[in-house]
Structures are given as structure tokens and as C-alpha cells.
Amino acid sequence: MQLLRLGEPGSERPFVRAGDGTLRDLSAMTADIDGGFFASDGVARVAAALAAGELPEAGPEAARARVGAPIARPGKVVCIGLNYRQHAEESGAEVPAEPVVFMKAPDVVVGPQDDVLVPRGSTKTDWEVELGVVIGKTARYLESAEEALEYVAGYTVSNDVSEREFQLERGGTWDKGKSCENFNPLGPWLVTADEVPDPQDLGLRLWVNGEKKQDSSTKDMIFSVAEIVHYVSQYMVLRPGDLINTGTPQGVALGQPDPKPYLREGDVIELEIDGLGRQRQNVRQA
Numbered sequence: 205m206q207l208l209r210l211g212e213p214g215s216e217r218p219f220v221r222a223g224d225g226t227l228r229d230l231s232a233m234t235a236d237i238d239g240g241f242f243a244s245d246g247v248a249r250v251a252a253a254l255a256a257g258e259l260p261e262a263g264p265e266a267a268r269a270r271v272g273a274p275i276a277r278p279g280k281v282v283c284i285g286l287n288y289r290q291h292a293e294e295s296g297a298e299v300p301a302e303p304v305v306f307m308k309a310p311d312v313v314v315g316p317q318d319d320v321l322v323p324r325g326s327t328k329t330d331w332e333v334e335l336g337v338v339i340g341k342t343a344r345y346l347e348s349a350e351e352a353l354e355y356v357a358g359y360t361v362s363n364d365v366s367e368r369e370f371q372l373e374r375g376g377t378w379d380k381g382k383s384c385e386n387f388n389p390l391g392p393w394l395v396t397a398d399e400v401p402d403p404q405d406l407g408l409r410l411w412v413n414g415e416k417k418q419d420s421s422t423k424d425m426i427f428s429v430a431e432i433v434h435y436v437s438q439y440m441v442l443r444p445g446d447l448i449n450t451g452t453p454q455g456v457a458l459g460q461p462d463p464k465p466y467l468r469e470g471d472v473i474e475l476e477i478d479g480l481g482r483q484r485q486n487v488r489q490a
Contacts, residue, residue, distance in 0.1 A: 239445030287451025
């Protein structure tokens with residue numbers, strides 16, 4: 205199944221795209237696709253309703269609606285840095301012995317076609333295609349990585365937009381280079397975990413102005429999705445609806461020769477992950 209939210213910002217409604225391609229309205233079943241939806245076994249309930257033919261088909265206006273982020277109001281956005289071997293190499297960093305964990309403000313999550321805003325004073329805004337993992341049930345001190353995928357509701361495309369000067373040159377932690385307005389386009393939909401048999405075998409790609417910048421596979425991850433979920437659960441409680449960005453592969457602007465091609469107003473970003481859909485953003489000035 206593909207879970208998605210359609211409508212203007214703040215007024216999105218929940219839908220599901222069934223296996224036959226039809227779009228079904230979930231409004232009678234849930235107000236939104238959020239932590240409460242996942243905590244109440246929403247994925248299984250939607251699957252059962254689909255199988256029983258109980259969900260009404262969406263009207264034609266749904267096909268014209270803005271696509272919002274596939275999850276509403278994540279409680280946390282947890283990010284993993286330097287999680288692809290070739291990206292660590294291009295960044296001049298050692299391969300980490302443990303996952304590098306940082307946080308991103310949840311309110312920067314926007315729709316997959318919403319504008320990316322270059323912050324005022326920024327000269328080093330960068331792109332990062334990433335596999336997004338949405339938590340389906342509370343994960344607290346998991347005993348092993350082997351059980352971790354049972355806590356995943358599904359997967360989505362995430363653009364972990366970053367401002368490298370704010371992140372690396374202005375002191376302190378990474379967070380202020382990661383939490384600028386509109387810095388996490390997400391979607392277009394959430395593909396439920398049962399539709400992704402191996403999250404470590406997904407191709408992911410990104411283009412800027414039609415030029416391919418990133419082209420890799422989740423096979424290059426240093427720490428797998430299962431290892432990440434297990435690890436993070438040792439340090440914080442992962443709750444239904446939380447988002448984990450699992451790291452980006454090589455090809456970011458930071459790793460390019462000088463002058464580095466950081467994003468500017470008027471640029472167009474496109475990104476995709478096998479089976480999870482495609483995003484497109486126009487770059488604007490904040």
C-alpha cells in the first residue's frame with residue numbers, strides 16, 4: 205500500500221493507493237496519518253478495509269491536489285550522518301564506529317513538491333537524497349537488530365537539505381544547519397513495510413537542473429536500517445510516527461571540487477528511490 209496526504213498545508217486529508225492503482229479516501233477511518241494512526245494499528249486496519257472493499261474511491265479533485273508529506277507532525281526527526289562509505293570518504297571523514305546521530309526540527313518536514321528555501325545569508329545550501337524510515341510502534345531498548353524491522357511502519361523518500369556553513373563552520377552541533385525552514389521534503393507517499401522486502405537493496409538518485417549528482421544504493425550503508433533502529437532505541441524512545449533519515453550517499457555539493465555547486469534560487473532538485481516514488485522541488489530564496 206501507499207499511504208499519502210493530499211491538500212493544502214495544514215488541511216491535508218489521508219488517502220491510500222491500492223494495489224490496482226485506485227486512490228481511496230481514508231477520512232472516515234482516520235483524521236490523519238500521524239502517530240495516533242500508527243499506534244492504533246492503522247496500517248493493518250487500512251489493509252483489512254481495502255480487502256473488504258470498504259473504502260470509497262477518491263473524487264477527481266484528489267488527482268489535482270497538492271501532495272503533502274505522507275506523515276503528519278512527526279514527534280521526532282532523527283538523522284544519521286556519514287552512513288554511506290563513499291559519502292564519508294568524499295567528506296574527508298573517517299568511517300564511524302557507531303552511528304552518528306543528530307536531530308532535525310520536526311516542523312521542517314514539507315511536501316515532496318514544496319519549494320526548498322535557501323536561508324537568508326546562506327551560500328552553502330546542499331541536497332541529500334535519503335531513505336526515510338517511519339516508526340510504527342514504540343521502540344524502547346530493543347534487544348537486537350534482528351527484531352528492529354518489526355517496528356517499522358514503512359519507507360519514504362527524504363531530502364535532508366543542509367546548510368554546510370551553518371552546520372560545520374559556525375560552532376556547536378549540526379542541528380542549526382539542518383533545521384532551516386522547508387529543509388525536509390518528504391514523500392510522495394509512505395510505502396508500507398510489507399511492500400519493501402529488503403530496505404538494503406534500494407537504488408537512490410538525485411538530479412540538480414537535470415544533471416545527476418547522486419546515484420547509489422542502500423547496499424552502501426555502513427549501518428543498516430535494522431541496526432539504526434536498534435541503536436537509536438538505546439538512547440531515546442522511538443514512538444509511532446517518528447521519522448528516521450538514514451543518511452545520504454556520495455555526490456553532495458560539499459564533496460565536489462571548488463567552486464562547489466551549492467543550491468541557488470532557480471535551481472530544480474529531483475530525487476527518487478526505487479519503488480518509493482519521486483520528488484521535485486524548486487529552489488527559492490527565504
